[in-house]
Amino acid sequence: MSSPEREITFGEAVKEAIATEMRRDELVILMGEDVGAAGSVFKILLGLHEEFGPDRVIDTPIAEAGYVGLGVGAALTGMRPIVDIMFGDFMALAMDQIVNQAAKLRYMSGGQATVPLTIRATMGAGRSSAAQHSQSLHAWASHIPGLKVVVPSTPADVLGLFPTAVRDDNPVLFFEDKMMYAVKGTAPETVDPIPFGVADVKREGSDVTLIATSSMVLVAFAAAETLADDGISCEIVDPRTMVPLDTDTLVQSASKTGHAVIIDEGCRSFGVGAELASVVYEGAFDYLDAPIVRLGAMDVPVPFTKPLEDATIPNETDVVRAVKEMLG
Amino acid sequence: MSSPEREITFGEAVKEAIATEMRRDELVILMGEDVGAAGSVFKILLGLHEEFGPDRVIDTPIAEAGYVGLGVGAALTGMRPIVDIMFGDFMALAMDQIVNQAAKLRYMSGGQATVPLTIRATMGAGRSSAAQHSQSLHAWASHIPGLKVVVPSTPADVLGLFPTAVRDDNPVLFFEDKMMYAVKGTAPETVDPIPFGVADVKREGSDVTLIATSSMVLVAFAAAETLADDGISCEIVDPRTMVPLDTDTLVQSASKTGHAVIIDEGCRSFGVGAELASVVYEGAFDYLDAPIVRLGAMDVPVPFTKPLEDATIPNETDVVRAVKEMLG
Amino acid sequence: MNDETKKTIYRNMLRIRRFEEQIFEVYTGGLMHGLAHLYIGEEAVAVGVCSALRDDDYITSTHRGHGHCVAKGGNLDQMMAEVLGRVTGYCRGKGGSMHIADMSLGILGANGIVGGGFGIATGAALSAKLRKTDQVAVCFFGDGASNQGVFFEVMNTASIWDLPVVYVCENNQYGEYTATDSVTAGDTIADRAKPFGIPSSTIDGNDVVIVHETAAAAVAGAREGKGPTLIECMTYRHRGHHVGDPGDGYRSEEERQAWQDKDPITTFRARLVDEGIDAEDLDGIDAAVQEEVADAVESAAGAPYPDVEEATHHVFA
Amino acid sequence: MNDETKKTIYRNMLRIRRFEEQIFEVYTGGLMHGLAHLYIGEEAVAVGVCSALRDDDYITSTHRGHGHCVAKGGNLDQMMAEVLGRVTGYCRGKGGSMHIADMSLGILGANGIVGGGFGIATGAALSAKLRKTDQVAVCFFGDGASNQGVFFEVMNTASIWDLPVVYVCENNQYGEYTATDSVTAGDTIADRAKPFGIPSSTIDGNDVVIVHETAAAAVAGAREGKGPTLIECMTYRHRGHHVGDPGDGYRSEEERQAWQDKDPITTFRARLVDEGIDAEDLDGIDAAVQEEVADAVESAAGAPYPDVEEATHHVFA
């Protein structure tokens, strides 16, 4: 498709995607704390309240369980709510609504119910916000049947994946790394919806596969540049959705390169990296020349102070080191 | 140690372990819904209320976030509460207290705070209780730094691991498969506390390593018997605690047999099996003759009707088939 | 209330009673797996409230949900088949007693989470308001559920947004084996609505006429845009917490007898006869209901379980 | 209240004010990472309440927590060092502004979760009761937090168990950028205690004497076993929601000015002078506080960050 390209930030892409869906379908509403006139605490939603009014861009009380629950009920009865969880950490207050209600109502009702609910939640450390405002909890949702889980890494992917989330008849968790809101990317003027379960090979390469999620795709790119100088060719694969997971693309790439490094910002242990590694092992066992390296956040609550916080998140150096050790 | 052996059920072991700790230390209390005179809905706690009275065996309102939160506060200020989550599924209502508070207070306070809180939660399907009363959610807790996670498989292990949980100065999630409450085992008359992070090789073998958790250890044993008839020798390794995880023992066993099957009752995708597989791959890569097989519950909400429910849980046949395919 | 309405109400209470008695039978007969929570003794609440609703109104139910489903028009065959885990059940056997739903009748589901209906019902009310359908949502919940925080979260929200939702508390004096008083502060659960400016009342939940009238007023108000209300219905479960619980021990014989004497069905029947309705008419209803329920058991017991492949269906739409 | 007490209260309010002003300076000066929520304008609440507490009593604080910590005796050097992420800070730099704690002073921590203190404070009260120490726990929380369900869960529990806890609501009219009225049903937040049988009152939170007296009575009652209370303090934050928010736009100039005129410190100072306290004495306090705060910044700014290895310390005890 050759629609002209333009520059847009990740945060602008989120807003544009929401606005587009709200214009398209009046059953789409947005609910959350300070999503209204304030335009969210991250200020990325400024303008939606003006355009769509307080009946469709709704400021809720500080009551995550309650308003996510309302979202479930509204979705069950004909609306297509988008619910905003300001910091992904606060998902912990709404897990019952997400997991015991939203995810299971369709199955428990034998297919009668549909729950077209999109839950936007931020993720990611890096803002010196400490342990209760920095977690990346996409692993929890990915483990629960009935939920789809999106972890976009670029503005263009946001523009393509968000409509898919809103139009999906199932509950979707859409994770936005808040450190990326200001990151710019290019995107076509109009973006077609991107189907879930299709990984994106964001850079082709032959020596090692870097499987990276969300903002870690940027880290992977930085590492790939550095490694290129050393003659090492990295393929970067972005699964884009954890559920459904495009196992084939991951396996194909790892089978081709024989080496894989996984980079995700959730805590390393029992994180999504373990699943990604497992499916690659299962599919590419005979082609792997070395054990897969899993890079994740340190298994510690995110510390406040900058030097420590920085040390807990996988960075370019970590990736470069991992790749060199693996290939060396 | 040669203290005489006796028969005891898993449920009796839970009660005995609680009683022993409560007799030993008056700072230990037990809180939860119907843990008092009713002796829990599973009836395994009958007698504790009489022995320790309503000040130490405390019936709470139906308010999981609230009473787990009270447990955190009490633990922070000198008590050693044991908090009961009747069905592990209800953990979803208390995740904020568990994850954002209990797990992080020590770290966020720079080591000032201690939170000696034990949270008992059931897990496991098999009772035709449907999707909101059957989940095995130990993967969530295992992913969160600051929490220890215990998944005992025998009455003797309960007797050894529970005191360790209560005496630990950190929050511990103690998962009890409710289908095992009636299962009998033998145990020494007095059991020494079993340290966390020590896997138990429950059966020695040479052809394949079965890494099994909680009630799946019983499944592994059944499969091992059957496979023995076919001349296949299974080693059964029970990690006993997910956090801390005894990676060494898992790796050693898998390196010895060259084959590993992992059996856990949580949903397969993004479950603890992925982590267990990953650490084995990482440590035993050069010794594995085949990809590890991960068996877990089907990625579906647990269905009510018996034939479907049974189909979703890994069983002996699944394990036997997996081993034979792997070795064949 | 005209005679037809009275008879319909009588019939529906009886349908619940007899259906539940059959559930106990299939349980003790080993025909069902798992457990079920019987509504016997509380029929006036479900029927009183649902008889004030339109077909397209919504309800959310609880773990003790059969009564609400019957009262809102649920089909007994499909209900019984669901309880027995058969593919002909409402949820194709995948939900069981605790998850019966009929989306076509606005029955948004029984719920295994105590308090699980609060968010859903209030969200359905928001949806009705936004879609301008003048539907009303009723949220049934227990005294035990009234201690869950989300109850207060949704009351606050329903109040500020004037949502068309009626919260109906079935105060049957116990949550499982624990007496309500011992874990529930304050004088009444109805009081809990007051700080949010939500009108509320505590009524005799065994008097189906009072329940009906109170609910009808609340529903009419909600439909007119007057916002939420809370009705606390004082009642009692005659049976145990679930089919496997004899229901004694933690409740005195005296107390149980006192409530037996206030049985919502026998008292209503006596009243109807007093009011001139022919006892034979009522006997006829009894007989018909008995047959309907027996048919439900028979057809359910004869129905197949779902194929094992169905385990993976319906996870996603 | 004798003159010494008055001066201590004045001094502590000033210590909060000046400390917070410095936080704003270090923020705008680029000396701190992340954000902080300033308490300026609300000092009478923290100081009025904490001056009614014993050293071994407990408090739980909020994201806007500096004031509570100072009022309960927190050390400014360690606080400032923590805000600047230094190893000499209360939490060795690992908690930051939102997690300052001093367990030795019963300061169970600021908290980044709105409503995060409810469970902890109530549990501390349970602990005090079970250990028979006659300690009291105070839970500070905002108007916004009063919409979190767990608030009601713990009030219910504290009431049935008669726990020695005082819930202190700082109603500063806004939660972030949202006016309290628009998301909070009912007339007062104090009313929310009533259905649980918990005594409550709404008071002028800018009058430190009223706050102190109300808190002292509540604390004494709790210590004597009379159970929980709720105090709603009407107040206002002069600054933005956090250091990066100018605080205007969503709040009118008029409204802000009106509250400036009710500044808890200047009004209290005027009153003290009226009551015969020497203005020079108060100036002396001002000067001393100014110095203390300046010292805190200096020592904090000069302190090192923790070594990177510390990232893995203190996950487990």
Ligand SMILES: Cc1ncc(C[n+]2csc(CCOP(=O)(O)OP(=O)(O)O)c2C)c(N)n1
């Ligand atoms: C969140 C949650 N906590 C606990 C339970 C276990 N449980 C099932 S029914 C029940 C009692 C509910 O009491 P009430 O709300 O009064 O309803 P009743 O059973 O009396 O109709 C409890 C505690 C549950 N299902 N969900």
Ligand SMILES: Cc1ncc(C[n+]2csc(CCOP(=O)(O)OP(=O)(O)O)c2C)c(N)n1
């Ligand atoms: C559970 C949770 N939800 C949302 C937030 C984001 N947040 C931080 S402060 C705040 C407003 C709190 O308002 P209030 O309780 O009135 O305290 P104030 O800031 O006015 O002192 C919000 C919504 C949070 N930190 N935690």
Ligand SMILES: [Mg+2]
């Ligand atoms: Mg009840």
Ligand SMILES: [Mg+2]
């Ligand atoms: Mg406020």
